[in-house]
Amino acid sequence: MTGSPRAFRPPVYLVLLAAGFIAVWLLAAALPFVWTAWGSFKLQGDFFSMVSWQDALFGPRTQALTGSAFTGQAYYDVWVGQGFWRQALNTIVITLGVTAVSLTFGTLGGYALARSTARYAFWILIAALVFRAMPGLTLVSGYLLPFFEWNLWGHQWTTIIVLVALNQPFTLWLLHSFFLTIPRDLDESALIDGCTRLQAFRLVVMPVMWPGVITTGIFSFLVGYSDFVICAMLLSEDNQTMVPKIIGFLGTTQQPGQVMYAVAATVSVILPLLILVLFSQRRIVGGLVAGAVKG
Amino acid sequence: MPHRTFTLFILPSMLAMLLFIALPLVSVVLQSFYVEHAQALVQVETCDPFGCKTEIRVDATAMQALNAKEPQGRFNGFDTYLDGAHLAVDELRTIWTRAPDMAAGLSQTLNLPFYRALLFTLVYTVVVSPLSLGLGFLIALSVNILPRVTRGGVIYITLLPMIVPSVIGALTLFWMIDQNGIIGSFLQWMTGDNTLSLKASGALAWATLFAHGVWSNAPFVFIVFFAALQTVPRDTLEAAMVDGASRFERLRLVTLPHLAPIATFLMLILIMDNFRVFESIVGLSATAHASSLSSLIFFALRGDTPLFGSAAATSMLTVICIFVLLLPSLRRAWTGFRSKA
Numbered sequence: 001m002t003g004s005p006r007a008f009r010p011p012v013y014l015v016l017l018a019a020g021f022i023a024v025w026l027l028a029a030a031l032p033f034v035w036t037a038w039g040s041f042k043l044q045g046d047f048f049s050m051v052s053w054q055d056a057l058f059g060p061r062t063q064a065l066t067g068s069a070f071t072g073q074a075y076y077d078v079w080v081g082q083g084f085w086r087q088a089l090n091t092i093v094i095t096l097g098v099t100a101v102s103l104t105f106g107t108l109g110g111y112a113l114a115r116s117t118a119r120y121a122f123w124i125l126i127a128a129l130v131f132r133a134m135p136g137l138t139l140v141s142g143y144l145l146p147f148f149e150w151n152l153w154g155h156q157w158t159t160i161i162v163l164v165a166l167n168q169p170f171t172l173w174l175l176h177s178f179f180l181t182i183p184r185d186l187d188e189s190a191l192i193d194g195c196t197r198l199q200a201f202r203l204v205v206m207p208v209m210w211p212g213v214i215t216t217g218i219f220s221f222l223v224g225y226s227d228f229v230i231c232a233m234l235l236s237e238d239n240q241t242m243v244p245k246i247i248g249f250l251g252t253t254q255q256p257g258q259v260m261y262a263v264a265a266t267v268s269v270i271l272p273l274l275i276l277v278l279f280s281q282r283r284i285v286g287g288l289v290a291g292a293v294k295g
Numbered sequence: 296m297p298h299r300t301f302t303l304f305i306l307p308s309m310l311a312m313l314l315f316i317a318l319p320l321v322s323v324v325l326q327s328f329y330v331e332h333a334q335a336l337v338q339v340e341t342c343d344p345f346g347c348k349t350e351i352r353v354d355a356t357a358m359q360a361l362n363a364k365e366p367q368g369r370f371n372g373f374d375t376y377l378d379g380a381h382l383a384v385d386e387l388r389t390i391w392t393r394a395p396d397m398a399a400g401l402s403q404t405l406n407l408p409f410y411r412a413l414l415f416t417l418v419y420t421v422v423v424s425p426l427s428l429g430l431g432f433l434i435a436l437s438v439n440i441l442p443r444v445t446r447g448g449v450i451y452i453t454l455l456p457m458i459v460p461s462v463i464g465a466l467t468l469f470w471m472i473d474q475n476g477i478i479g480s481f482l483q484w485m486t487g488d489n490t491l492s493l494k495a496s497g498a499l500a501w502a503t504l505f506a507h508g509v510w511s512n513a514p515f516v517f518i519v520f521f522a523a524l525q526t527v528p529r530d531t532l533e534a535a536m537v538d539g540a541s542r543f544e545r546l547r548l549v550t551l552p553h554l555a556p557i558a559t560f561l562m563l564i565l566i567m568d569n570f571r572v573f574e575s576i577v578g579l580s581a582t583a584h585a586s587s588l589s590s591l592i593f594f595a596l597r598g599d600t601p602l603f604g605s606a607a608a609t610s611m612l613t614v615i616c617i618f619v620l621l622l623p624s625l626r627r628a629w630t631g632f633r634s635k636a
Contacts, residue, residue: 109305
């Protein structure tokens with residue numbers, strides 16, 4: 001901290017202690033991903049060696065069979081052989097759908113909640129908080145039979161709207177808190193100038209809301225991208241998304257190489273997230289803080 | 296904002312929540328009172344040169360017709376709630392009339408599927424939530440006193456366990472704790488026990504699930520606490536220092552009270568999230584050793600014939616548990632609102 005008084009500066013032993021602790025934590029946070037990424041370029045006999053864990057490091061079998069310590073065999077098998085690209089496409093559809101619908105509903109609702117002074121606005125927010133506590137699975141057991149009966153099961157748009165609805169509470173809270181940071185005078189002066197509410201919302205408030213919308217959009221994206229339970233339950237085999245499919249690889253009988261499908265697919269799912277966080281770290285942090293503190 | 300405009304703006308959002316959160320809850324209530332149709336049986340007489348046999352078979356066409364007419368099954372009242380897979384009233388009565396002592400009775404009770412899942416879910420929530428809060432807080436304090444240049448990188452790596460889908464994170468851990476995986480071997484080397492396996496023992500499987508829970512929850516806590524630490528009033532800190540408060544006293548008397556309301560809110564969120572623990576059980580392949588309320592529902596719906604009634608009854612019991620858990624916070628929100636108004 002520059003410019004802080006000397007006495008605020010922590011003593012050296014404390015800094016060293018903190019550095020050591022953080023080093024251990026970072027190792028714990030990153031090692032599983034680094035290890036899996038490393039192992040995904042080996043053969044199963046090495047990454048899941050019956051002999052020694054060090055085989056995963058040096059890859060003796062991979063070297064003997066492919067002539068190199070690294071092989072893209074697992075990636076080829078899963079993306080081409082198992083047609084994992086289909087699940088990737090499905091994930092894109094679900095993710096984009098969830099983000100778009102979620103933001104449309106959320107900005108309208110969040111704006112209304114932020115601008116209303118009525119008592120029911122408070123109660124809607126509390127109800128949203130209670131709804132947020134409902135585990136997805138308790139609700140899925142309510143959907144499943146009606147969806148089967150009305151032939152709504154297995155469609156992508158059903159899954160999209162369910163995911164949007166389940167995350168609407170969080171989206172509403174987050175956007176509501178972002179709208180509160182925009183001064184009321186802004187839309188009120190627009191109303192005085194003759195705008196309707198919708199015009200004031202669309203032409204005056206939204207243009208300054210972009211940071212909040214992008215932040216919320218990232219979280220909606222993550223919801224669609226990461227979901228396991230809802231997609232596993234509501235999507236059929238041929239429009240399944242990536243995450244449930246990976247668990248599917250594990251569920252089938254253990255043939256040689258089968259586990260490596262899951263390993264390579266796992267790394268493939270994690271990689272886009274690494275890139276996303278790289279470019280939007282500030283927004284993710286800001287969103288988490290806004291959702292927790294102001295909410 | 297006029298009521299009419301408010302209604303129009305909030306309508307899509309409310310409609311989505313009513314249709315897909317509130318209505319399913321109603322559907323769950325109704326469903327929980329129904330149970331799958333009993334198998335329609337027919338007596339079939341087959342005769343061959345050596346005589347006639349009567350067999351009892353499932354009448355497939357009759358079943359189909361029945362299921363088409365009454366897809367929700369037959370009315371069962373509260374029986375599903377009371378049966379062996381849920382509250383297990385009869386089983387409890389036998390256990391407790393025959394049990395020689397408290398311990399035996401308790402252990403038999405906790406072998407019943409519902410109570411086993413309830414126990415795990417509660418223990419998981421009670422253990423993982425405070426530990427995550429503590430770990431996140433320690434990370435935040437530590438990062439706060441490290442040089443500023445390290446922050447970006449530390450936050451990036453710290454976010455990973457949270458951003459990665461829970462089930463995927465659990466899988467990566469699972470592959471490492473394999474007996475021949477890096478952590479599994481390390482533990483064997485440390486304990487000198489070559490048969491030690493985190494996957495084989497129930498207690499170790501629970502410990503692994505808890506560890507995964509803390510690992511994936513701590514980043515969120517860290518981010519929020521870290522932001523809150525930047526807003527600790529400097530004047531108060533300086534005043535405390537002038538008054539001769541040590542570093543630890545400043546933490547205890549100034550920083551902690553400042554963070555207390557945020558900690559309460561974080562705890563509420565953590566309890567809500569941890570109570571639905573499920574994905575890590577699948578990811579860590581721990582279904583043999585641990586089941587949660589959510590996993591009971593999942594596997595009831597995932598069987599060869601989905602048990603809608605059973606899943607719905609478990610869901611209802613889960614919702615009741617959550618309501619009881621949230622009641623104190625809801626009461627606080629209500630009194631807070633009343634005092635403001």
